[in-house]
Amino acid sequence: MKPVNHPPSERLLAYATGTADVPLRLLLETHLSFCPDCGRELGRLAEPGGTVLEAMPEAPVPSALFDRIWAEASQHEPPRPVEGVPLPPSVLAELPPPERWNWHSVLGSGSRTARLVREAPGGCGLFLVQIQPGARFPRHAHQGGEEGMVLAGGVWDRGRFLEAGDWNSAPAGSTHELIADPKEGCWALVREECEDVRLSGWRGVLQRAASLLSH
Ligand SMILES: [Zn+2]
Known part of the structure; x- marks a missing residue:
């Protein structure tokens, strides 16, 4: 079943622009692993002309940025249970055992x-x-x-x-x-x-x- 309640767009924006702190980033990555809708929203924010560019007007945009965001938005592995807790492998990899x-x-x-x-x-x-x-x-x-x-x-x-x-x-x-x-x-x-x-x-x-x- 798909989630009904989603993070606000500004949180996805913080994720896309790399300004989210580690706890927020891991929390958002976990939500993304449950939620294809937010994956699409992240992609929309990061499109040329999208909100991510407007949020970073002061610096040239690294050419690899969009590739990275698209890859992250589209390749979230589904969560798997560890000790009864369903967490995505990418998040588990950053946590203590x-x-x-x-x-x-x-x-x-x-x-x-x-x-x-x-x-x-x-x-x-x-x-x-x-x-x-x-x-x-x-x-x-x-x-x-x-x-x-x-x-x-x-x-x-x-x-x-x-x-x-x-x-x-x-x-x-x-x-x-x-x-x-x-x-x-x-x-x-x-x-x-x-x-x-x-x-x-x-x-x-x-x-x-x-x-x-x-x-
Ligand atoms: Zn969502």
Whole structure:
């Protein structure tokens, strides 16, 4: 089934012009492996006279650029499951091996997260999130924006049900919770603008206490 929710054009443009940071690039490559529509959109942006050229007016365009973009837009390999997670081979090649993924459980919630890529200390990061069938990832606030996509299963977020390939974003300062599909659970890949994700309620009290103790 094709994704219903897609990254905004300016994110595809950042990908095409090479200005996306590593977590964003890997997230977009993963979405492209699920979504032929966005592959075509990327090609359209990169056509002669398209938006990519307008976005880079100051420099001569390398002749190989369009070839590279077309190749990337048209040759995304389908994702394959690794440890139960469907990720495209090109993305897996840039991640640490699955045995080094450092999982953290979110206390009493049936969910866990692992940071796969860190752009800079305190900067943005790419995370894998697994939520057990029917479980709830507790309400939390984002200091920075969050963008992500469902890799497998499905999840409810702010009244919408998202399935494999669907793109999702939560602006800086927003608060939300996630509830996984009751049968399949949910795997998601998420880029956090700022790694300071604050849990609400009693988990938040424990989270803040734990961070005080660790200093
Ligand atoms: Zn798409």
